[in-house]
Amino acid sequence: MNNLLTVKEAAEILGISPIAVANLLRDKKLPGFKQRTPVGEQWFIEREDVAIYGAILAMRNLLQKKAKMQPVEEGVPL
Secondary structure (H helix, E strand, C coil), rough: CCCEEEEEHHHHHHHCHHHHHHHHHHHCCCEEEEEEEECCCEEEHHHHHHHHHHHEEEEHHHHHHHHHHHHCCCCCCC
16 A cells, blocks of 8 residues: 555545645645656655544544534633
């Protein structure tokens, strides 16, 4: 199994668009590197980094969903 993924492959795994993955790479929110290929420069991302990012997304979504389900109590300090 190849340890490196293309932007398209990472997008499919994460369930987001390739443009969103490219933006994450550009903004340094997802580690990756450019490499010269026969078709020009392409971004590559390690499979492990995509898995970690996907886990972070899932956890954030779960926490947001849980927070929306809990009633807000007035006067209770955070």
